[in-house]
Every structure is written in structure tokens, then in C-alpha cells.
Amino acid sequence: MISIVDYGVGNIQAIANIYKRLNIPARIARTAEELAGAERIILPGVGAFDWAMSRLNRSGMRGVLDDLALSQSRPVLGICVGMQMLANRSDEGSLEGLGWMDAEVKKFDRAALSEREHLPHMGWNDVEPRSQESLFRDIGATGRFYFLHSYYFAPKNQNMILGVTDYGGLFASCVRAGNIYGVQFHPEKSHQWGTKLLKNFAEM
Amino acid sequence: MLRPRITPCLLVKNGGLVKTTNFGNPKYVGDPINAVKIFNEKEVDEIIVVDIDASVQHKNPDYALIQNLAAECRMPLCYGGGVKTVEQIEKIIGLGVEKVAISSAAIGDPDLIATAAAVVGSQSVVVVLDVKKVESRERYEIYVHNGAQGTGLHPVEFARKAELLGAGELVINSIDCDGLMTGYDLQLAGEVRAATNLPITVLGGAGSLQDLATLIERFGTIGAAAGSLFVFKGRFRAVLINYPSRSEKDALVPRARQAVI
Numbered sequence: 228m229i230s231i232v233d234y235g236v237g238n239i240q241a242i243a244n245i246y247k248r249l250n251i252p253a254r255i256a257r258t259a260e261e262l263a264g265a266e267r268i269i270l271p272g273v274g275a276f277d278w279a280m281s282r283l284n285r286s287g288m289r290g291v292l293d294d295l296a297l298s299q300s301r302p303v304l305g306i307c308v309g310m311q312m313l314a315n316r317s318d319e320g321s322l323e324g325l326g327w328m329d330a331e332v333k334k335f336d337r338a339a340l341s342e343r344e345h346l347p348h349m350g351w352n353d354v355e356p357r358s359q360e361s362l363f364r365d366i367g368a369t370g371r372f373y374f375l376h377s378y379y380f381a382p383k384n385q386n387m388i389l390g391v392t393d394y395g396g397l398f399a400s401c402v403r404a405g406n407i408y409g410v411q412f413h414p415e416k417s418h419q420w421g422t423k424l425l426k427n428f429a430e431m
Numbered sequence: 432m433l434r435p436r437i438t439p440c441l442l443v444k445n446g447g448l449v450k451t452t453n454f455g456n457p458k459y460v461g462d463p464i465n466a467v468k469i470f471n472e473k474e475v476d477e478i479i480v481v482d483i484d485a486s487v488q489h490k491n492p493d494y495a496l497i498q499n500l501a502a503e504c505r506m507p508l509c510y511g512g513g514v515k516t517v518e519q520i521e522k523i524i525g526l527g528v529e530k531v532a533i534s535s536a537a538i539g540d541p542d543l544i545a546t547a548a549a550v551v552g553s554q555s556v557v558v559v560l561d562v563k564k565v566e567s568r569e570r571y572e573i574y575v576h577n578g579a580q581g582t583g584l585h586p587v588e589f590a591r592k593a594e595l596l597g598a599g600e601l602v603i604n605s606i607d608c609d610g611l612m613t614g615y616d617l618q619l620a621g622e623v624r625a626a627t628n629l630p631i632t633v634l635g636g637a638g639s640l641q642d643l644a645t646l647i648e649r650f651g652t653i654g655a656a657a658g659s660l661f662v663f664k665g666r667f668r669a670v671l672i673n674y675p676s677r678s679e680k681d682a683l684v685p686r687a688r689q690a691v692i
Contacts, residue, residue: 238527240502274524275552308552319552337628343651343690344433345630347554347599350652351434351476371434373477373507375529375554377599394433416507416529418474 229253229429230265234286236279237271237309241415245422251429259291267429268292268301271415272308276332276378277320279308284322296327300406303327304428310380310402310409319378328404330382340395347377354390354400354412362389362401362408364427370420372400372412380411435647435687437680438656440479440634441466443512446496449483450658452610454561454578457483460662460670463496467503470661473674477507479532479602479632479656481559485513486535487576492519494526501527509557517546524551532602534559535575538582538589541596548597558593559602562586562619571619578606586619587626594627601627602656605635612638612659615646624650632656640675647683651690 229246233239233255246253256262270292272279283289295301305313314324317332324332335346351371356363363370379398382388390401392411400411408428414421441463442449448466449457460466463480470478480500485492492513501508510523511532520531531551537543537558547556561574563581573584590601603623605616613636620633632654637643643655664671 235525238501238529240498240527241504244502245505273527273529273551274555275548275550278550278552345628345652347630348433349554349600349630350436350654352432374433375507377552377554413507413529416505418471418505422505 228265229267229269230256230262231269231271232262232288232292233257234283234288236282237273237306238413238415239271242269242271242425245415245425246429249422249426249429251426256288259288262288262291262295265295265301268295268303269428270303270305270309270312272306272310272312274308275319276308276311276317277322280312280320280322280324283312293325296407302406302428302431303408305407305409306415307376307411307413310411311378313407313409314380317378327407328382328387328402328409329384330380330387330402332378333381334378335395344395348374348394350374352392352394352412354392356390356401357388360389360403361431362424362427364423366420366423370424372414372417372420374400374412376411380409432684432688433652434680434684435652436476436632436654437643437675438477438479438632438654439470439475439661439674440481440656440658442658443480443482443496444484446493448662450610450662451483454606454609461672464499464503466672467500469672470674471503471505474677475506475674477509478504479509479511481532482512483577487579492523494522497523497528498526511557511559517543517550520547520556521550524555530555530557530600532557532559534561537593538573538575538584541592544593544596544598548599553597553599556598557600557602558598559604560586560589561604561606563606571622574606587622590623590627590629594629598629600630600632600654602632602634602654608636610659611636614638614642617646617649620646620650624653630654634658640679643675644683644686648686648690651687
């Protein structure tokens with residue numbers, strides 16, 4: 228069973244609907260009790276870093292979540308700000324991140340972007356897989372995903388990078404450290420490609 | 432590479448979808464949830480839904496409708512209409528909407544842009560400018576409350592201000608071109624494009640795939656939004672939801688690459 232963490236941020240229902248259409252059992256967890264025992268975890272996110280982080284910290288689920296991710300090594304997929312929260316810190320805020328991945332979140336450098344590239348990075352872009360990762364099964368390099376962000380995930384170790392996207396240079400749009408995965412784009416809003424990725428996460 | 436966005440803009444009135452001409456004469460075109468389901472199948476880039484009653488009638492956003500739309504959308508959703516406070520914006524983002532559009536409220540109180548961006552992040556704050564050309568003075572002016580009320584503000588000046596305050600996107604909507612399907616106001620689009628580094632989306636006037644292509648050729652990766660084009664078919668404006676195929680959209684990408692700007 229996949230548990231979608233509902234801490235009041237992100238497209239909970241859209242993710243749940245995709246799994247419903249795929250006939251993959253998924254449930255929405257709003258309390259520590261509902262989250263306990265989760266086999267796989269999706270951590271969605273939309274909004275500013277501190278806003279999302281403080282809501283997660285206040286949700287009452289933080290302890291169970293840390294335990295599932297770190298002690299029990301359950302697969303976790305962080306989406307957009309949900310991915311950024313996996314890092315130690317973010318340029319966007321002052322709160323501490325979850326610190327589950329050795330990484331920080333940086334603001335896109337305006338100077339590195341061309342005149343034709345605007346901020347935020349908004350719209351459909353390509354993700355080039357860096358490995359034969361099962362998250363990209365049946366997607367390969369043909370996937371298109373919806374991005375909506377001004378900050379990007381910068382892992383300390385390049386081995387964490389599963390996929391890259393070009394916007395004023397390459398940035399890590401998909402990362403992994405052990406059982407923890409993160410995607411900068413919104414798979415729940417990326418049509419067939421996002422649906423495949425969510426299916427792959429459920430079946431890994 | 433980042434692709435141009437081709438975005439249907441749907442207007443809601445009394446719970447139903449309508450399409451207007453020059454912001455008036457609303458014609459009923461169907462049910463919003465049903466339209467979203469069809470647009471899902473067509474793999475639409477993103478969608479804008481604006482409740483055109485809410486601001487004018489000083490109503491709150493219809494949260495039940497927004498929640499249903501967000502759950503149904505398999506593409507990103509931008510909601511607008513009746514949004515006046517940061518609390519409303521937080522609530523709407525919490526319902527699973529990616530972007531919230533503010534217009535009258537942001538123009539009346541530009542600081543709303545900054546406070547909203549601080550809470551939900553710039554990327555989720557969209558400022559919509561409804562613009563009319565004041566012929567007597569040969570200049571553009573922002574209108575509010577469904578085009579009923581002039582503000583004396585020039586869209587270029589306000590675009591710069593919105594960017595400084597932390598907006599994440601500008602939607603430039605031409606009241607003069609709305610529903611006419613004779614092409615975008617490229618002059619207006621060009622003036623705003625040149626004034627800001629934000630992503631912009633142009634709305635009002637698109638009547639054919641060629642109109643989208645012309646905009647993209649001129650401005651590169653930009654948002655090309657349309658209402659009538661995606662809900663009407665043929666000379667008699669029969670209601671039929673439609674959208675370019677993936678290959679038609681792919682053909683636009685090289686044109687974006689060749690754009691001069």
C-alpha cells in the first residue's frame with residue numbers, strides 16, 4: 228500500500244486518482260496513526276519551502292515519517308517542494324530541511340540564464356535519465372514533465388542524480404539516495420509520462 | 432528544452448462554462464468538470480479556469496468546484512476569480528491547485544503579490560492583466576471587474592511592478608480581442624514581453640493554430656492561451672472541445688527556437 232502524506236500541501240487527490248485509475252492501492256495519510264505501517268510514501272509539495280516545511284513539522288506525522296524513511300528504509304518519493312524538503316536547507320527559506328539527502332536547494336542563477344529563459348522555470352521540459360533506473364521504465368528519454376519552480380536541488384554527490392534537465396545548464400531533476408527518491412517536476416500533472424513514473428514507483 | 436505552453440482558458444459563470452466576446456455576451460459551452468476530462472485525454476499543457484462572477488459579485492471562490500477541478504486535472508491548473516486575500520490563496524493551493532491568479536485585488540493592493548509570494552512561493556502567484564486600448568489616447572490601460580472599470584494603469588508599468596513584488600507569471604488578456612478569433616494583439620504582447628523577465632501567457636484573440644504559431648515564432652517559449660479556439664469549431668461556432676495534437680504542438684517547438692527575442 229502506498230501512503231500519500233497529506234500535510235495540507237500539494238496535489239494529494241490528483242496522485243490518489245492516478246493510482247485509482249491504475250488499480251494500485253493507495254491511501255491518504257493525515258495523521259501519524261494513518262501513516263504508520265506505510266510500505267511506500269509519497270511526499271507531495273507546492274508552495275514556498277518554509278511554508279511547506281512548517282506545515283509538515285506541525286502535521287504530527289514527522290516522527291513516524293522519519294522512522295519509516297530512515298530506520299525502516301521504506302521507499303519515499305518527494306515531489307517538487309516535497310523533493311526540496313529532502314535536502315538539508317534551501318535558499319528560499321530559513322527552516323531546516325528533512326536532511327534525508329545530503330543536498331541543498333539553490334536559487335537559479337539569473338546570470339546563467341539566457342534572455343529567452345525566464346524565471347520561474349515553468350512548463351514542459353525533458354528529463355534525461357542518467358542511469359537504467361526503474362523509475363524511468365517505459366519512459367526513457369522521451370518523457371515530458373511539468374516543472375514549476377525557481378529553486379533547484381543540488382546534491383553533494385553526483386551519484387545521487389538519476390535524471391537531468393536543461394535550463395540555463397543541467398540541473399538534477401530526479402535524484403536518489405538509497406530508498407529516498409525525489410523529482411523536481413510534478414508527475415501527478417504530467418499526463419502519461421507522470422502516470423508511468425508513479426506506476427514505476429509503486430512497482431519497484 | 433522548455434516548450435511553449437498552449438493553454439485553454441475556461442470561464443465559469445453560475446457553475447457552468449461560458450465563452451465571452453469582448454468580455455460580454457457569455458455563451459454557455461458546457462460543464463467544467465466534463466471539459467477537464469476531455470482536456471485530460473487531449474494531454475493539454477496546462478489549464479486556466481476563471482470564475483468571472485466571483486470578483487464582480489464579491490463572492491468567495493467556489494472551493495468545492497476548485498477541489499473537484501484540481502482532483503480531476505491531470506495537467507497543471509491555474510485558478511482565478513474572487514481571490515482577494517492571502518488566506519484564500521493558501522486555501523486554494525492547499526486544495527491541490529498549482530497556481531492562483533489574482534487580478535483586481537492585486538491591482539488595487541499590489542502588496543498582495545508580495546505577501547502571497549512569501550507564503551506560497553512566487554511560482555504559484557499569477558497576475559492577470561485585462562487590457563483595453565484606449566483609442567482616444569492610443570495607449571493601453573488595465574481594466575478590472577470584468578473589463579467594467581478602468582484603472583488608468585499601463586500594463587507595462589504594472590508588469591514591472593508585479594515582477595519586483597514577486598509574481599511568478601503574468602497573463603496578458605486583451606479585452607479588445609476576446610472572443611474575436613482574429614489573432615493575438617502582438618503589439619501588447621511585445622510591450623509586456625520586453626518589460627519583464629517573468630514567464631508570460633498571452634490570452635485573447637487566438638482563432639487558429641496559425642495564430643499560436645505566430646505568437647511563438649515571435650516570442651519563443653511563451654504561453655499561448657485561448658478560450659474560443661479550444662471550445663468552438665467552425666464558422667457557426669458549434670461547441671466542440673478541441674486541442675492541437677502532439678505532433679501539431681511539436682511542430683511549434685522549432686519555431687520557438689528560431690524566435691528573435
